[in-house]
Amino acid sequence: MVKIFVSFLILVPAVILPAAPIVGGLGDLKKLQAQVQRVVLEKTETTVSLVSPTIGASGSGVIISSDGLILTAAHVIERSKEMTVIFPDGRQERARVLGANFTRDAAMAKLIGPGPWPFAEVGESKSLEAGDFVVAMGHPKGYDPTRRPPVRFGRVMKKGNLDFVTTDCTLIGGDSGGPLFDLNGRVVGIHSHIAPDRRVNNHAGLSGFKRSWDNMVAGKLWGVLGGDRRDPNRPVLGLNLRKTDLGLVVDEVPRSGPAFSAGFLAGDLVISINGETTSEVQKLSEIFVDLLPGEEVEVNYSRGDSKLTKTVKLARLGDIHLNERR
Amino acid sequence: MKFFWFLSFLTTSSLIAQLGLSNAQEVTDAQARQIFVALRATGTSAKDVVYPIYSGGKRISYGISLGGGRLLTKASELRQKRGLYTANREQVALNAGISGVYADHDLAVLEVPGLEAPTVEWADAGDLSEGAFLSAIRPDGEAQAMGVLSVRERSLKSTDQGFLGIEMDTLETGKGVRVKNVVEGSAAAEVGIRQSDIIVKIAGQEVKGFYELSTKLRRLKNGEQPEIELLRNEEILQVRPTLKGREILQGVSQRLEKMDQMSGGQSRVRSGFGNVIQSDMELEVEDAGLPIVDLDGRIIGMVIARAGRISTLILPGDDIIDALKNPPAPFAREEDNMLLDQQGQQGIRRDRMRRELGLMRRMMENLQRELERD
Numbered sequence: 048m049v050k051i052f053v054s055f056l057i058l059v060p061a062v063i064l065p066a067a068p069i070v071g072g073l074g075d076l077k078k079l080q081a082q083v084q085r086v087v088l089e090k091t092e093t094t095v096s097l098v099s100p101t102i103g104a105s106g107s108g109v110i111i112s113s114d115g116l117i118l119t120a121a122h123v124i125e126r127s128k129e130m131t132v133i134f135p136d137g138r139q140e141r142a143r144v145l146g147a148n149f150t151r152d153a154a155m156a157k158l159i160g161p162g163p164w165p166f167a168e169v170g171e172s173k174s175l176e177a178g179d180f181v182v183a184m185g186h187p188k189g190y191d192p193t194r195r196p197p198v199r200f201g202r203v204m205k206k207g208n209l210d211f212v213t214t215d216c217t218l219i220g221g222d223s224g225g226p227l228f229d230l231n232g233r234v235v236g237i238h239s240h241i242a243p244d245r246r247v248n249n250h251a252g253l254s255g256f257k258r259s260w261d262n263m264v265a266g267k268l269w270g271v272l273g274g275d276r277r278d279p280n281r282p283v284l285g286l287n288l289r290k291t292d293l294g295l296v297v298d299e300v301p302r303s304g305p306a307f308s309a310g311f312l313a314g315d316l317v318i319s320i321n322g323e324t325t326s327e328v329q330k331l332s333e334i335f336v337d338l339l340p341g342e343e344v345e346v347n348y349s350r351g352d353s354k355l356t357k358t359v360k361l362a363r364l365g366d367i368h369l370n371e372r373r
Numbered sequence: 374m375k376f377f378w379f380l381s382f383l384t385t386s387s388l389i390a391q392l393g394l395s396n397a398q399e400v401t402d403a404q405a406r407q408i409f410v411a412l413r414a415t416g417t418s419a420k421d422v423v424y425p426i427y428s429g430g431k432r433i434s435y436g437i438s439l440g441g442g443r444l445l446t447k448a449s450e451l452r453q454k455r456g457l458y459t460a461n462r463e464q465v466a467l468n469a470g471i472s473g474v475y476a477d478h479d480l481a482v483l484e485v486p487g488l489e490a491p492t493v494e495w496a497d498a499g500d501l502s503e504g505a506f507l508s509a510i511r512p513d514g515e516a517q518a519m520g521v522l523s524v525r526e527r528s529l530k531s532t533d534q535g536f537l538g539i540e541m542d543t544l545e546t547g548k549g550v551r552v553k554n555v556v557e558g559s560a561a562a563e564v565g566i567r568q569s570d571i572i573v574k575i576a577g578q579e580v581k582g583f584y585e586l587s588t589k590l591r592r593l594k595n596g597e598q599p600e601i602e603l604l605r606n607e608e609i610l611q612v613r614p615t616l617k618g619r620e621i622l623q624g625v626s627q628r629l630e631k632m633d634q635m636s637g638g639q640s641r642v643r644s645g646f647g648n649v650i651q652s653d654m655e656l657e658v659e660d661a662g663l664p665i666v667d668l669d670g671r672i673i674g675m676v677i678a679r680a681g682r683i684s685t686l687i688l689p690g691d692d693i694i695d696a697l698k699n700p701p702a703p704f705a706r707e708e709d710n711m712l713l714d715q716q717g718q719q720g721i722r723r724d725r726m727r728r729e730l731g732l733m734r735r736m737m738e739n740l741q742r743e744l745e746r747d
Contacts, residue, residue, distance in 0.1 A: 067400045070407040073414045076506060077668055083521060084504035091503070098584075100545055131545065137588030139581055141545065177397035178404045182504070187683055188629055192588035193534070197523035198503045199653045199683060202404065205397040215401075217636075217653055217683040220629045243635040245655055245682060 067178020067202075079180060082230040086182045087198050090232050093167040094225060095134055096190035097142070097156070099127040107185040107196075107225030108132070108142075108156065109234055110166045115158030118169075118237055118256060119224030121147040122272055124154045132158060133190045146263035150270030150336050151209060151255045152239040154224070155263040167226065170233030172212050172252025179203045183216035183248070185225025185238055196225070204246055209274070209333060210255030212236050215246040258337040269339050276332075279365025282340045284320075286311060288328060294318065295325055297348075304367045309359045311348070318347040318354070335361075412508050412516040419510035419664040419672050422493040424461075426469065426483070426662065428454040435511075435662035436469075436483055437675055440492030445693070447661040447677055448474045448481035448704075449642040459485055462512075473701025478688060479642050479677060482701050493664070495690025496671035498526065498650060507652050507687070509663040509676055517663055518685075520654025526689055529646045535593035535616030537561045537601075539572075543583045549573040549604060550586045560614035566603065570610075574602035591619070636682035643680035650674060650687040 070076060097119055098105040106123030108130075110116070117132070124130065124144050132140045140158055147154035158164055175181075183199040201216035214227065218238050227236030227250045236250030262269070271278045285304015288295040297315040300307045317325055321344050325331045338344070340363040347356050422438040426446055433454055436444030444459065451457065457469040469483040501507075501522050508516035528534075538559020542551035549571040555561050566572075572586060573579060576599045580586040593599055595618040603610040633639060638658040656663070656679050663676045665687050677688040 067404045070404065070411050072411050073668065076408070076411050080504065080506045080668060083506075084502055087502070087504040100543065131582070131584065133584045133588075137585055137592075139584040177400045190584065192591040193527050193529075194524045194651070195503070197651060197653070197683065198521050199523065200504070200506075200521040201653075202401055204401055217655070219632050219636075219682045220626075222683075241632070241682075245636050 067176065068180060079230075083180075083182055083198075083200055086228050086230065086232045087184075090167045090182075090226070090228055091184065091195055092135055092165045094184040094186070094196045095132045096186040096221075097123055097130045097132060097224060098190070099125070100129065100131050102127055105189055106221060106223040107238065109224075109226035109237070110158070110164050111169050111234060112166050113163040115142070115160065115162050115164045116166075117142055117156040117158065118226070118234065119154050119156060120237055120239055120251065121149040121152045121154040121270070122239075123224040124156065126268075130156055132156075133186075135195045137192055146259075146265060146267045148259040148263060148270045148337065149268075149272045150274045151259055152251045152272060153237065153256045153259055153263065167228065168233050169253055169257075170229055170231070170235045171254050171257075172206075172210055172235045172250075173254040175203050175206065175212055175229075175235060175252070177203055177205055180230055181214055181216060181235065182228045182230070183214065183218065183222070183225065183238065183250075184228070185218065185222030187219045188221045201248075206252075207249070208329070209336060210252035210258075211239065212250045212252045213246075214248050214250065216248055217245050218248045255337075262337065262339060267339055270336065274336075277364075279363060280340065281364040282335050282338045282342065282361035283364045283367060284344070284346070284359055285362060285367050286317070288317060288331070290328060295328065295331065301367050305359050305362045309346075309357045311357070312350065314350070316349045318349060320344050320346050340366075408519060409516055412519060413514060415508060415666050415668055415670040416510035416514045416516060418494070418670055419666050420512060420514035421491050422672070423510060423512050423662075423664050424459045424485075424488070424490065425512060427458050427460070427466075428456055432659055434659055435676075437493050437662065437664050438488070438490035439482065439697070440490070442485050442488045442490075443472070444469065444483040444485055444488070445493075445662075445675065445697075446481055446483060447640070447642075448476070448479050450640070450658070450661055451481055451704075457483065459483075459488065461488060461490075471704040474704050475696045475699075475701055477647060478692065478696050479646070480688075480693070480696060481704065493672060495694055496667075496673050497691060498673035498687075498689040499691070501525075501650075501667060501673065506668050507654065507665050507673070509654060509656060509660060509685075510666055511663065517660055518654040518656050520652040520685065522650060523653050523684070524651035526648050526650055528648055529644050529686075531645075532618035532620065533595055533647070534591045534619040535595055535597055535599075536619040537566075537590050537614060537616060539566060541583050541586060545582050547581060548579075550580055550583055560616050564601075564612040564614040566601075566612060566614070567605070569605075571604040572601060573604050573609075575599050590616070595619075633681035638679060639681055640678040643678040643686065646677065646686060646688070648689060648692050649677065650689060651680075652685045652687055653683055654685045656685050 093110045097108045104125045108117040108119035130142045132142045142156040142158045145155040184196040199216040201214045204213045222238045225238045226234045229235045239249050239251045285306040287299040289298040295317045300311050425432050426434045434450045436446040458466045467485050469485045472482045472484045474481045505522040508519040511517050538556035538561040539552045540554035542553050552570045575589050664672045665674045674687040674689045678686040
């Protein structure tokens with residue numbers, strides 16, 4: 048009897064809590080309004096405008112640590128080394144551009160100066176679901192001294208590949224790089240791009256940012272906006288894989304690739320890379336989005352009855368001759 | 374056993390619910406319905422004062438009842454429109470005539486003989502802060518759209534902003550801003566500011582660069598006299614110019630204009646207002662004139678323009694009360710004297726040119742056809 052009761056208690060919350068938050072009446076809307084207003088009050092000053100003094104590129108950004116780390120979009124910084132940072136009150140400072148992963152449209156910069164700076168904590172985009180309420184801020188159409196960053200309120204509409212999140216918080220040029228907050232004021236996305244439909248506003252999810260974090264902090268610039276499978280600088284193992292009922296099977300191992308030197312053979316079954324199970328080719332390519340050539344990955348695979356592990360140093364796609372058999 | 378049965382019932386029903394709502398669109402649609410049902414409680418006073426305005430069988434805007442058979446609406450949407458009418462709650466069409474306009478606010482007052490409607494009661498919007506929930510209420514009491522207060526009341530009239538009359542060097546030196554050029558006859562020229570002077574302080578505060586100085590200047594009003602400290606040949610000078618109104622129009626890039634255009638219609642007159650609230654609520658051009666309420670159901674203003682993808686502009690009730698204290702100007706259908714700013718004028722001129730081009734094209738096509746017939 049006791050056992051049944053316990054499982055009942057655990058199951059009930061899971062059953063009665065639906066995916067999307069419920070708005071039961073005006074009281075719920077008032078609570079929601081209070082949450083949105085608190086996010087605005089506490090986080091507006093972390094939402095900065097970024098302008099490149101040399102190439103004129105501009106957009107928004109958000110400060111996420113008291114020592115002045117800024118998250119923004121890769122297409123905002125382009126190839127700038129330094130950005131002018133304009134705070135909502137008009138104060139101007141300078142920031143050094145760190146790294147960027149263009150495939151995720153993710154970039155980092157760091158304020159020059161000791162701080163402490165006003166900042167917002169970072170959250171996760173993984174846990175977001177359709178219907179979750181969010182607040183967007185930024186500097187649409189560039190910095191405007193007559194107003195503070197305009198507030199946009201909306202919901203998660205859907206989640207896409209590479210941790211991108213779509214919301215109905217309307218965005219326009221200049222907002223790029225600005226923050227998407229959850230109702231606790233945590234940064235869960237960075238504004239990236241829009242479609243003509245006003246309900247399609249896309250943000251680079253913070254969970255994706257986190258996977259590229261160390262390489263961005265280290266000042267690496269890589270990837271291609273919109274993603275390009277043919278990018279010659281893309282990191283590769285040098286394995287041609289084919290999806291089968293068993294999983295991903297090695298079809299071909301080009302001689303000039305690192306997998307060949309590591310001893311991979313056609314017919315090997317790849318189980319996981321860096322601990323992430325790989326059953327879909329798409330999932331596999333998402334692992335490589337955060338890596339650069341020269342980095343090492345751990346590949347778990349099976350050959351016949353034996354399970355094997357190898358560490359492989361990734362190569363540039365451009366350095367491998369894929370069609371050498373021809 | 375009872376528990377088991379109950380449990381299995383719950384899990385299956387939740388499974389069914391989850392399967393049914395597995396699609397993200399269904400989840401967000403269902404949630405939107407909940408929000409709009411909840412908003413009904415806020416529209417009770419607004420729904421009684423709002424009326425649709427039609428021309429040629431098409432709704433062109435809404436109007437808010439001022440009592441005595443008068444409706445307040447957006448003026449520029451009435452241009453080129455003949456045969457205006459509204460419909461009362463019994464769905465009887467009532468003719469509307471334009472009794473006058475308030476050009477500065479782009480407002481028009483319509484006379485509707487026979488319309489019996491209560492008088493709107495405007496509430497103060499001044500205490501609403503960013504993030505406040507706002508909705509636009511239709512005659513049926515439903516919200517046409519819901520959004521938040523994005524930007525508090527401010528002037529979009531560039532001539533309200535202080536204008537010193539210098540071109541600034543955007544190069545960052547860390548201290549002060551170099552004057553690249555001085556506009557003739559400007560406030561700067563009047564006090565003898567020269568090219569290559571370095572402005573180091575304004576109103577007692579140091580400026581590090583272009584953005585700090587231009588922010589401080591544009592937050593000052595036309596007629597203000599800030600103290601400015603200059604560095605000229607390593608000598609410190611103090612001047613106190615009397616700022617003039619800003620006449621220079623901010624250019625909008627074609628890329629941004631395209632983003633606004635692809636995202637739906639925009640009101641022809643959508644800038645230059647003396648005091649407006651900006652909201653992110655998604656409306657159409659023909660939703661101008663809808664009353665805006667907060668979550669307490671107070672009517673805090675009227676939709677005055679759809680101004681692009683992220684922006685709907687709202688005229689605060691207080692400003693409407695102030696404007697209506699004066700008698701309206703006569704409505705001049707064919708003249709541009711009711712227009713707010715150059716942007717609006719250019720927009721209308723462009724629209725007119727486009728229409729005329731269309732007419733010419735049709736004439737050419739007709740000529741072509743007639744020639745081919747011969």
